[in-house]
Amino acid sequence: MRIAVxxxxxxxxxxxxxxxxxxxxxxGEIVGLVGPNGSGKTTVLRTIYRHLRPAAGRVLLDGRDIRKLNPSRxxxxxxxxxxxxGTDFELSVREVVAMGRTPYKRAFSGDDTSDRDIIATALEQVGMVDHGGRPFSALSGGERQRVLLARALAQQPDVLVLDEPTNHLDMRHQIELLALLRAQRRTTVITLHDLNAAASLCDRLHVLRDGVVVASGAPRVVLTVDLLAxxxxxxxAVVEHPLTGDPLIAFDHNTPAESATIS
Known part of the structure; x- marks a missing residue:
């Protein structure tokens, strides 16, 4: 499905x-929102998944105003x-992932065979298939992140909206998550602080600053030395990644850019 803000x-x-x-x-496109803290990235995402109501403008899902759909649909x-x-679920891992099936269920109805298969597949995709019986509250931050992603996948959505999904993940699981998103080719809008991850994953980027989009386009077009400063x-410096050919940003950690205002 196409999503348009x-x-x-x-x-x-x-x-x-x-x-x-x-x-x-x-x-099927993966679009990234990047920008400094406070630039409005999360606010845009919250509007897409209906957590916030806009003062003006609209979010269209295949041409339909998403605010006019009922919550379940x-x-x-x-x-x-x-x-x-939420990190205080008194539920098992499997029960948390099963919450992703709620939009498809009638009140008080249990999981059927199809639901159980979908839940198992989602757990397998995030590498948590052997942890279904564990208490969610006993998991590490990275494990919780992966379970909550499995819950989103269990919804079988047309559009994924992900706000900093690599937070709390170690390097291996960050790479696995990005590979999973690429392989799914599901319409995705994502925020990432890691610009190299964004350059590798996203088809297009929108750069926000102070609530305004200041640049849009393919990562290799958008992520310039001047824009970064x-x-x-x-x-x-922006160079070519020796393994993937993606843009690779090499940061000078000793010298901040004097002309920029960091928020």
């Missing part, structure tokens, strides 16, 4: 924190992995 404005206490943002993810199409995640406040 059109002329989005989101305000808090009368102050616009996102202003005039346009973002499009075509079917919207949840069948869009699954989210937000940054703020102006928006992120860093000196860097």
């Amino acid at each position: 059109e002329d989005l404005v989101v305000s808090f206490s009368g102050r616009a924190v996102v202003c005039g943002v346009d973002v499009v993810a075509e079917p 919207a949840a069948r199409h869009v699954a989210a992995l937000p940054q703020e995640r 102006e928006v992120f406040g860093v000196h860097a």
Whole structure:
């Protein structure tokens, strides 16, 4: 499915924190939102998965205003992995993942064979198939992250909305997660602080600063030395990754860019 954010404005206490943002993810495309802290990335995502109501603009799912869909139908199409995640579930890992099947269930109905197969597949995809009986509350931060991603996958959505999904993951599991997202080729809108991960994963990037999109395009077009200095406040060189051919950003950790304002 195609997701389109059109002329989005989101305000808090009368102050616009996102202003005039346009973002499009075509079917099967992975689109990244990058930018400094406070630039509005998470606010845009929250609007896509209906956690926030925009002051102006709209989010279209295959041309339909997502606010006009009932919550259950919207949840069948869009699954989210937000940054703020409940960590006090008194449930097993499998029970948490089973929550992803809720949009397809009638009240008080249990899981059928199809649900159980979908849940097992989701756990396998994130490498947690052997942990289904463990208490969710006993997991490490990285393990919880993977279980919550499995819950989103169990929704079988057309669109995935992921806010910093590699947080708390060690390097191996970060790489496995990015490979999983690439292999699925599901319409995805994602925020990532790791610009090299974003350059490797995403088909297109939107760079936000102070609630406004300041650059859009393919990673190798967007991630320039000048933009990195102006928006992120860093000196860097952009070279070709010797293994993948993707843009690779080599940061100068000793010298911040004097001209940039870091928020």
